[in-house]
Amino acid sequence: MKKVVISTGGGDAPGLNAVIYAVVHACYRRGWEVYGSKSGYSGFLDLDDMIQLRPKDVEGIYSTGGTILGSTNKGNPFARPVLNLAGEVQIVDVSDKILKNFNRMGFDCHIAIGGDGSLQLAQKFAEKGMPVIGVPKTIDNDLEATDRTFGFDTAVSTATDALDKLHSTAKSHDRVMVVEVMGRDSGWIALYSGISGGADVILIPEIPFDMEKVNAKISDNELRDKHYSIVVVAEGAIEKGGKVFNKGAGELGREEVILGGVGEWVAQQIRHDTEKDTRSLVLGHLQRGGSPTTFDRLLALRFGTAAVRLVEQGIFGHMVALVDSKMGAVPIADAIRARKKVNLDSDKILTARNIGICLGD
Numbered sequence: 001m002k003k004v005v006i007s008t009g010g011g012d013a014p015g016l017n018a019v020i021y022a023v024v025h026a027c028y029r030r031g032w033e034v035y036g037s038k039s040g041y042s043g044f045l046d047l048d049d050m051i052q053l054r055p056k057d058v059e060g061i062y063s064t065g066g067t068i069l070g071s072t073n074k075g076n077p078f079a080r081p082v083l084n085l086a087g088e089v090q091i092v093d094v095s096d097k098i099l100k101n102f103n104r105m106g107f108d109c110h111i112a113i114g115g116d117g118s119l120q121l122a123q124k125f126a127e128k129g130m131p132v133i134g135v136p137k138t139i140d141n142d143l144e145a146t147d148r149t150f151g152f153d154t155a156v157s158t159a160t161d162a163l164d165k166l167h168s169t170a171k172s173h174d175r176v177m178v179v180e181v182m183g184r185d186s187g188w189i190a191l192y193s194g195i196s197g198g199a200d201v202i203l204i205p206e207i208p209f210d211m212e213k214v215n216a217k218i219s220d221n222e223l224r225d226k227h228y229s230i231v232v233v234a235e236g237a238i239e240k241g242g243k244v245f246n247k248g249a250g251e252l253g254r255e256e257v258i259l260g261g262v263g264e265w266v267a268q269q270i271r272h273d274t275e276k277d278t279r280s281l282v283l284g285h286l287q288r289g290g291s292p293t294t295f296d297r298l299l300a301l302r303f304g305t306a307a308v309r310l311v312e313q314g315i316f317g318h319m320v321a322l323v324d325s326k327m328g329a330v331p332i333a334d335a336i337r338a339r340k341k342v343n344l345d346s347d348k349i350l351t352a353r354n355i356g357i358c359l360g361d
């Protein structure tokens, strides 16, 4: 009999519940027990937040968005900011307490479902002696060592659907519509949705853009009797020689700045330079919501069961991964070494260029 604990950390992504479903069912078929830690590591600190998960607790959740365990992106247990009695912020390391409670509960393994930030924490716990298995999640698809993370396909579908809808209104008003999409420092969501959604311009962090090139594409559309344009901008896109747009640090304990603002800035430049009627919108957290697509659901279910097989084999400190379409396992350390960027030699970049999409260079 084994006792497994699951946590979901970082920004939520469609497919988290499918992983939980798969882990619970695969464990119960082996006669093991499963627990879930609420809001990342909260369950390890306050045992009221540690809940047992049986098949009846996860009935039907494979098709739902979000996570039944809750998630957080401001819960680094190695450097947790807390307000002391004087109202000052103090940084506290609660990782020893977490490890102690992990052992006290008699857990054999922690399955940590998360993106870059959560897997960095998982790696630190692995180094402290906790048997950990990572499951790669992020709508941004920016984790190394796996071809795909679940959540990405759903986010791309949502963004593509939004672009499809914008064509008719842009065309009716002869307008330029600028759509800012998520992705942090990688352009995967922008590139995939932009190509599939008929964008005229796609701006990604991997290719610093030149506004003159963007405006030239819009003017060229006019010359060709196309009086509207769709511009997709990744939130982390930067102008040549410019900086990433951000909205500041956000909530206490959050480790990354909140990105955003580049879409409206690009729209203002286009409006000014081309005199075209231009509007901008931010798709934002819509990209994180809703039911996972079939692809994400299946990938999440495959990841969840693969994680349980690793527990059975006693392979810890690894992350389940999709490598060349096959399920595998890679050291967590390899997945967090660097963020995965769009390869500029890839056929997707060529596809975009070949169908006349301007990439801002």
Ligand code: F6P
Pocket: 011, 073, 115, 138, 139, 140, 182, 183, 184, 235, 258, 259, 288
């Ligand atoms: O990493 C996923 C992501 O959705 C990014 O694309 C985005 O920049 C960030 O999370 C938003 O985080 P929050 O949930 O804190 O607004």
